[in-house]
Amino acid sequence: MEKTKGKTGISRARFMAGAAAVGGAVAAGGFAAPAPASAAVAEARRGLKHRGIVYTVGEGETPGTAWSARRMREDVRVIGEELHADSVEVTGDGVERLNATASEVAERGLHVWLQPTLGDVPQREILEHLAESGRHGERLRRQGAQVTLAVGCEFWLFVPGILPGDDVFERIENLQKGNYDPAKMKKRLARFTAKAAAVGRSVFHGKLSYAAAQDEWLEKVDWGLFDIVGIDYYSYLPRKADYVRELSKYLRWGKPLAITEFGTCTFKGAPEAGGMGWDIVDHSKNPPQIKGNRVRSERTQAAYLTDLLDVFESMNLHAAMTFEFVTADAPHRPDNPLYDLDMAAYAIVKSIKDRPDDPASDWHWEPKQAFHAVARHYGRATC
Structure with a gap:
């Protein structure tokens, strides 16, 4: 499902870069579910309901970074036991990878935020991929797991046929140059979003959401189709009160608000760059190298x-x-x-290759300061 003849699905990392450029088997006995909160407890809740991490599944760009079920299982263990997250956003493409990861998250007793994001293939295949993933999410939900299904992410860029262009980068170029009809784009986007929501509802009977761009001029979503408003958020503002003011507009629909992505890269000045922090790598060089005189700063990311x-x-x-x-x-x-390409990465752990110049090299990860900072925050919040 994740591939079509002569074309591969775009990775989430490539997708994010493009978007920023414009501004195992289920246990037979089921899962242990936490006791439902009473209405009074829900009303009295303070703080986030779910504190999570995005976990991207993909086939990998080199033999050494190919997807591994063994690695995934260990990562999910760490996410629950050491990062103290209670939720994992399982995103990416490949139904088998998505389903295996979602099952592992559920087995660990964590909330599954399942968000299939197959892109740059025909719309019919994207909807079929969504349906297959959604059916698995429903099976997990019926066995007692906590599952939310997000039907996709920033369709305006991810899905062919909404903006002109055969891939993400062509669509970005057309958007930047004004080579598109805004009225047609909005109509096509609304039509596909409604189709995706309908597919999601047809196979999944829990809470439904979608991850939208934070720029409403670009993507104005009919949130009546969904139970939870989802926003990918990469702002940098001078004061915390400014963030509250900006985010408050997403509460006007009277629905729960989920920040489906937020983060920054690992160098001084990265937060100010917002979603463009990744753009410090010169890929015309072989091997790619960092542009300018960037200073690595794990502290900046953590803060x-x-x-x-x-x-x-x-x-x-x-x-x-x-x-x-x-x-x-x-x-x-x-x-x-x-x-040091990790400077351009949003990840809270750093990947280190055993043999840096060998594409087939094995690798491991080590926690950054951001990992420890988020773990402390999540750990305190769940005590």
Whole structure:
């Protein structure tokens, strides 16, 4: 499902880069579900309901970073036991990868935010991919797991036929140059979003959501189709009160608000760059290298994440998903900052290759300061 002849689905990392450029088997006995909160408890809740992390599944860009069920299971264990997250946003493409990861998250007793994001293939295949993933989410839900289904992410860019262009980068170029009809784009986007919501409802009977761009001029969603408002959020503002003011507009529908992505990269000045933090790599060089005189700063990343988490907690939002756990194809090079691609990664752990110049090299990850900062925040909040 994740591929069509002659074309592969776009990775979530590539998708995010494009968007920023414009501004196992289920246990037979079921899952242990927490006791439902009473209405009085729900009304009295303070802080986030779900504190989570984005976990992207994909086939990997090199033999060494190919998807591994073994790695995934260990990562999910760490997310629950050491990061103290109670929710995992399982996103990416490939039904088998999505389903295996969602099952593992459910087995661990964590909330599954299932968000299939197959892109750059025909719309029919994207909807079929959504339906297959949604059916698995429904099976998990019926066995007692906590599951939310998000039908996709920023369709205006991810899905062919809404903006002109055969892939994400062509669509970005057409958007930037004004080579599109805004009225037609909005109509096509609304039509596909409604189709995706209908497919989601037909196979999944829990809460439904969608991850929209924060720029409403670009993507104005009919939130009547969904139970939870979802926003990918990459703002940088001077004061916490400014974030509250900006986010409050997403509460006007009277529905729970989930921050489906938020984060920053690992260098000084990255938060100010917002969603463009990734754009410090010169991919015309072989191997790719960092542009300019960037200074690595794990502290900068950690401080931004905890500041935003404080804002989300103060607003009692439904969920916040830190973007992201690991980016295997952006390895850290402690020996050579020029090739330290992890500076351009949003991940809270750094991937380190055993043999930096070998595409087939094995690798491991180590926690960044951001991992420890988020773990402390999540751990305190759940005590």
